[in-house]
Amino acid sequence: xxxxxxNIFEFITAFVDNELDKDKVVKLQxxxxxxxxxxxxxxxxxxxxxxLRERFSxxxxxxxxxxxxxxxxxxxxxxxx
Amino acid sequence: xxxxxxxxxxxxLQKKYEDFQSEAIPHMDxxxxxxxxxxxxxxxADDLVQETFLxxxxxxxxxxxxxxxKAWLFSIMKNTFINEYRKTSRxxxxxxxxxxxxxxxxxxxxxxxxxxxxxxxFSSLLDDEVSEAIVKLPEDFRTVIILSDIEGFTYDExxxxxxxxxxxVRSRLHRARKMLYSSLYSYGKDKGxxxxxxxx
Numbered sequence: 001x002x003x004x005x006x007n008i009f010e011f012i013t014a015f016v017d018n019e020l021d022k023d024k025v026v027k028l029q030x031x032x033x034x035x036x037x038x039x040x041x042x043x044x045x046x047x048x049x050x051x052l053r054e055r056f057s058x059x060x061x062x063x064x065x066x067x068x069x070x071x072x073x074x075x076x077x078x079x080x081x
Numbered sequence: 082x083x084x085x086x087x088x089x090x091x092x093x094l095q096k097k098y099e100d101f102q103s104e105a106i107p108h109m110d111x112x113x114x115x116x117x118x119x120x121x122x123x124x125x126a127d128d129l130v131q132e133t134f135l136x137x138x139x140x141x142x143x144x145x146x147x148x149x150x151k152a153w154l155f156s157i158m159k160n161t162f163i164n165e166y167r168k169t170s171r172x173x174x175x176x177x178x179x180x181x182x183x184x185x186x187x188x189x190x191x192x193x194x195x196x197x198x199x200x201x202x203f204s205s206l207l208d209d210e211v212s213e214a215i216v217k218l219p220e221d222f223r224t225v226i227i228l229s230d231i232e233g234f235t236y237d238e239x240x241x242x243x244x245x246x247x248x249x250v251r252s253r254l255h256r257a258r259k260m261l262y263s264s265l266y267s268y269g270k271d272k273g274x275x276x277x278x279x280x281x
Binding site: 009010011014017047048049051053059061068069070073074078080 | 091094095098101102106109110112113114117118127130131134135138202203208211212215226227229230231232233235236251252254255258259261262265
């Protein structure tokens, strides 16, 4: 079973991801603001989420891959060109 | 008249193909992104995406129209990755979680804090350097961080296609970000991107 301190750190992750109930958000926000260790944890979680979202969220599949997959499906299923 | 193993008529097959094009194919970018981050290799990502879509078409009759096609495709990709890709592919050097955890815990609070004030602490890292750190995360952790932070899935959705409770998703995500932070922090310091502050 997890200790409360482990749980609170994981709830910070859920807080960053907007995955907490409203009442828990208000309570946790106050705790984060008044505790340096929790604030650090919050910044780490937020910084990593932001870094990944900004760097990698919009890479498109190459056109040749679309064509290749659709062609293979057609061939495997004897579909007309 | 053509028939396939499911004895579908040409017209039925054509309809299946058209439905597949409108329901499944639009999610190829998201799946490609995921495959690229899981493998860190464009050829392997191509193979993984291709195998996923070929399988998806074979099982498309079982897909319930109007439900979450993206989540359905991700489940197929995850299983493809586990069953096919991982068997034949060389596993990258994984970061040992305990080492990372120890490293993280040894970072002094003041040191960590000083980096937070510098919001652009990781901005000097190249995309490839960040990708390399992601691919070195243990697979379960890599999966959740990609699905959450790159693909934007909710905890419920991630829980659905990783077959684990929401609490496990939250826990893995929490640890994955800490592992990634520690790894990038260590790398950035070695490269001189991150300057250590001397504490008085």
